[in-house]
Amino acid sequence: MKIAVCVSHVPDTATKIKIGANNKEIEKTGVTFIINPYDEFAVEEAVRTKEKFGGDITIISIGDDQNKETIRKALAMGGDKGVLLKTAEALDSISVAKLLSEEIKAGGFHIVFMGKQSVDYDNSITGQLTAAMLDYNCISVCVSLSIEDSKVTAEREIEGGREVVETSLPVIITAQKGLNEPRYPSIKNIMDAKRKTIEDKPVTAGEISSEVIEMRLPQPKNPGRIIGTDKSAVPELVRLLKEEAKVI
Amino acid sequence: MILAFIEQRDGVIKKVSYEVVSKAVASGKITGEKVAAIFCGNEVSGIDNLAGYGLEKLYFMKNPDLNNYSSSAYSELVSKIANQISAKTVLFGNTAMGKDLAPRVAVKLSAGIITDCVELEVSSDSIKAIRPAFAGKARQVVSLRTPVKVFTLRPNVFKAETGSAGNLDIETITENSVNLASKVVSVKKSEGKLDVAEADIIVSGGRGLKEAANFNLIENLAEALGAAVGASRAVVDAGWRPHREQVGQTGKTVSPTLYVACGISGAIQHLAGMSSSKYIVAINKDKDAPIFSVADYGIAGDVFEIIPALTEELKKQSN
Numbered sequence: 001m002k003i004a005v006c007v008s009h010v011p012d013t014a015t016k017i018k019i020g021a022n023n024k025e026i027e028k029t030g031v032t033f034i035i036n037p038y039d040e041f042a043v044e045e046a047v048r049t050k051e052k053f054g055g056d057i058t059i060i061s062i063g064d065d066q067n068k069e070t071i072r073k074a075l076a077m078g079g080d081k082g083v084l085l086k087t088a089e090a091l092d093s094i095s096v097a098k099l100l101s102e103e104i105k106a107g108g109f110h111i112v113f114m115g116k117q118s119v120d121y122d123n124s125i126t127g128q129l130t131a132a133m134l135d136y137n138c139i140s141v142c143v144s145l146s147i148e149d150s151k152v153t154a155e156r157e158i159e160g161g162r163e164v165v166e167t168s169l170p171v172i173i174t175a176q177k178g179l180n181e182p183r184y185p186s187i188k189n190i191m192d193a194k195r196k197t198i199e200d201k202p203v204t205a206g207e208i209s210s211e212v213i214e215m216r217l218p219q220p221k222n223p224g225r226i227i228g229t230d231k232s233a234v235p236e237l238v239r240l241l242k243e244e245a246k247v248i
Numbered sequence: 249m250i251l252a253f254i255e256q257r258d259g260v261i262k263k264v265s266y267e268v269v270s271k272a273v274a275s276g277k278i279t280g281e282k283v284a285a286i287f288c289g290n291e292v293s294g295i296d297n298l299a300g301y302g303l304e305k306l307y308f309m310k311n312p313d314l315n316n317y318s319s320s321a322y323s324e325l326v327s328k329i330a331n332q333i334s335a336k337t338v339l340f341g342n343t344a345m346g347k348d349l350a351p352r353v354a355v356k357l358s359a360g361i362i363t364d365c366v367e368l369e370v371s372s373d374s375i376k377a378i379r380p381a382f383a384g385k386a387r388q389v390v391s392l393r394t395p396v397k398v399f400t401l402r403p404n405v406f407k408a409e410t411g412s413a414g415n416l417d418i419e420t421i422t423e424n425s426v427n428l429a430s431k432v433v434s435v436k437k438s439e440g441k442l443d444v445a446e447a448d449i450i451v452s453g454g455r456g457l458k459e460a461a462n463f464n465l466i467e468n469l470a471e472a473l474g475a476a477v478g479a480s481r482a483v484v485d486a487g488w489r490p491h492r493e494q495v496g497q498t499g500k501t502v503s504p505t506l507y508v509a510c511g512i513s514g515a516i517q518h519l520a521g522m523s524s525s526k527y528i529v530a531i532n533k534d535k536d537a538p539i540f541s542v543a544d545y546g547i548a549g550d551v552f553e554i555i556p557a558l559t560e561e562l563k564k565q566s567n
Contacts, residue, residue, distance in 0.1 A: 013497045013517045017385040026386065037498050093351075094360060119497055121381045121388075123363050125351035128319075132355035137430045138319065140348045157492060158344035159446050161437040163317065167430035177498060178491045207393070209360035213376065214389040221523060224544040226535060231557035233547045237529065238561050240545055245527045247449070247506040248473060248562070 001055035004109040005046045005079065006100055006130075007039040009063055009070040010120040017217070024212045025090065035070040038115025040077070040182040041175035045145060046113045047078035048180065053147070056080040058107060062099055064088055068198055075193035076185035082198035087205060090212070093121075095205040097129035103201075105134060109170065116141045116174040127174035137167040140174040250276050251335040253326060254287040254298070254306070255345050257435075259315070261287075261294060263446070264341030266301055266408035268401055272339050273302040273411070275370040281336065286329050288322050290315045299416035301408065306416060311423040316435070317345055321426035323352035330357055335396065337375065342400035343445075350400050360392035363400045366503070366524075375399075383497035383520035403446060404503055442476035444493060449506045452478030452495055452522070456511020456532060456551050460488035465555045466510060472562040478502070478522075480512045496521035511551045514539030531555065 011017075011031045018027040035043075046057050059079040061067040064086065071082040085099050104112055117124030124140070131138030137152070139145075143162060144155040150169040155162040157176050185193070227233045227240070241248045252272040255262040269285055276283040284305040285298065290312045298306060309325045326349065330338055338353060340346035342364045354361040366387075367378035374391060377399055381388050444450050451473060453466040463477070470477045479489035481496050495502055497517035507525035512518060514530075514537055522528070523542045530543035531554050540546045547554050 011382070013383075014515075015382075015385075016516060017382050019386065026382070092360075094354070097355075119383065122383060122501070124347050125361065125363055128348060128351035129355055129361075132323070132352040138348075138352075139430070141344060155436070156344070156348075158435070159443040160441070161435055163344075163432045164434045164436065165430060166433050176491075177494075209392060209394045210362065211391050211393060212388055213391060215381070216387050216389075218380070218384065218387055218524065221528075221542050221544075223541060224528070224546060226540065226546040226548050228547050229535075229549045230547075231549070231553050233549070234554060234557045234561050237545055237547060237558065238565065241506070241527070241529070245506070245544065247527050 001049065001053045001111060002107065002109045003046050003049055003055055003057045004060055004104060004107060004112045005039070005043050005057060005074060006060045006112065006114045007043070007070050007074050008036040008118040008120070009033050009061060009067040010036045010118050013037065013119055019215055019217060024215050026215070033066060033069070035073045036115045036118045038117060038119070038175055038177065039074070041177060041179045042113035042115050043074045043077045043079065044180045044182040045173065045175055049111060049147065050078070058083060060085065060100065060103055062087065062091065062096055071198055072193050075196045076190045077183060081196055084198055084200050085203045086200050087203050089205050091205050092208055092210045093123045093126050093129055094209050097126050097133055099203050099205060100126070100130045101133040104130065111169060112136070112172045114172065114174050116176045127172045131172040136170045136172050138172040139165050139167060141176045142173050143176050143178045145173060145179065249333045249335045250281050250283045250337045250339065251330050251333065252283065252285040253338070253340045253346065253349070254285050255341055255343060256287065256289050256292060259289060259291040259293055261292065262341065262343065263408070264343060264401070264403040267403065267406040268339045268341050269298060269301045269303050270409045271368060271401060271406045275337065275368070278370050279372055284333055286326055288314045288325055295418065296416060300410045300413045302411045302414060303416055304414050306418045308418055308420045309423055310420055311426050313426050313428060313431070314423070316432040318426065318428055318431040319348055319352060320429040322349050323356060324427050325423065326353045327356035338396070338398045340398070340400045342402045346400045350398050354398040357396045357398070358394065359396035359398045360394035361398040362390050362392060364402050365399050366402050366405045368399060368401070380501065380524070383501050383517065384524055385520045402503065404448065438492065444476045444478045444495060444502055445500050447476035448504055449473050449475035450478045450495070450502060450504045451475045451508045451510065452480065452512060453483065453510050454480035454512030455482045457483070463488065465551070469508070469555050469559045472559045480518050481515070509539050509543070510555055512539055513537040514542070
């Protein structure tokens with residue numbers, strides 16, 4: 001089975017966000033970047049799929065040389081080779097999906113895994129867009145997956161439950177936390193990953209369909225009040241919620 | 249034309265769909281465009297209610313196989329109607345279904361797409377969307393350059409406004425066969441609980457609850473408030489609560505009317521996910537915990553004393 005995993009290189013979730021000088025993106029200086037947390041579930045599922053069906057796993061990422069750190073992490077978890085689609089452009093989901101779909105088409109992959117969203121711009125649509133461009137099937141926000149011959153059955157998380165979805169290969173699966181328990185690569189895996197190939201492919205996105213006019217920090221909340229330190233404050237809290245906030 | 253997608257589960261229209269229709273109708277008044285909505289399903293209750301939100305035209309795509317969601321069938325039908333009426337703007341709720349469907353429709357319409365909008369500034373010649381990024385740590389103002397534009401609107405943020413009830417023209421289109429390349433074969437409901445992503449009120453618990461069994465305090469308070477139960481990442485990772493309840497950067501970003509944080513200190517990832525709630529109450533023994541910096545009302549005390557007292561007080565007052 002030809003398997004691909006698309007990974008993104010994102011600011012650590014503990015990052016305190018500052019806005020860059022152009023007021024359009026974040027200030028990246030001093031920010032630690034990590035593999036997108038949902039992508040770890042995607043890589044793990046790809047490795048399990050390979051363990052079951054054989055094949056090879058290509059790790060694909062879009063960005064600059066820094067992304068190689070995230071590609072190496074995925075290689076250490078079990079990827080076979082990496083592809084860096086190299087560009088310094090500011091991309092949106094559609095342009096990312098276009099670049100990924102071209103690479104996936106060229107590679108003829110049967111199954112592609114991605115995280116259900118990147119924890120930077122939180123669009124959570126790249127998998128679905130890419131699948132639509134390729135005319136692949138797609139199941140987003142997966143929490144369980146089984147593949148038999150070309151039949152694919154997955155559970156996806158919805159409000160208040162799960163949907164059981166049936167489709168067939170070729171398919172793009174976007175991974176939700178809970179799909180599996182990602183493995184920690186051993187020292188040997190990490191050393192081996194250093195010898196795996198990462199191919200550089202310069203790409204250009206062309207026209208971007210969206211324009212970021214501004215990025216800003218949310219309005220800081222007015223500091224509230226501490227109305228007490230024990231249960232004697234409870235009636236006052238209920239009164240405030242009823243009469244001042246009017247929310248209960 | 250503006251097209252609004254109406255989401256149904258089990259034939260019942262989702263609350264967010266009224267919000268989406270209201271925004272579509274309000275936008276149409278500004279741009280002078282007509283507004284239509286599309287519904288995919290087989291049976292539906294209360295469809296006439298949509299007239300009360302100022303909607304005048306509804307396309308009801310009918311087939312027994314549309315009762316459950318199918319990304320392949322739904323995306324073909326929504327794109328077909330959007331093309332037929334030359335829709336320039338297509339609106340969805342930012343739900344599990346909306347997020348799955350909207351991007352496929354966008355590709356079919358060669359449209360740009362902006363998801364999870366919390367504001368849509370519509371004028372006669374432009375639409376600016378405001379959306380959170382980095383789980384709410386930042387906000388983006390974004391516009392689309394494409395002729396056709398797709399937006400998904402965050403639930404609970406846009407008002408569902410009833411206006412003068414117009415005449416709703418429902419055009420039922422019976423689809424003889426639909427593309428089921430991908431289809432939902434069954435739905436497993438979580439045990440009768442409200443979902444944090446949809447709830448008006450959320451009561452969340454964190455490590456301050458000390459052990460999983462103590463979440464009964466959270467559940468009781470949630471019941472007294474008619475609220476959903478949420479959880480911090482720490483207690484989800486510890487296996488006390490399921491991931492679907494996790495609020496924060498690797499869980500759900502929520503904007504309820506009231507968020508009650510119990511025994512949650514307020515890690516940056518958690519604050520990002522809930523600080524856009526309209527009102528926040530924090531109960532935590534550490535008065536210096538970061539959660540108090542976003543709370544409207546706080547009680548800096550013992551959760552084991554205060555939560556049961558609050559539950560009792562609410563029950564007493566509702567009797």
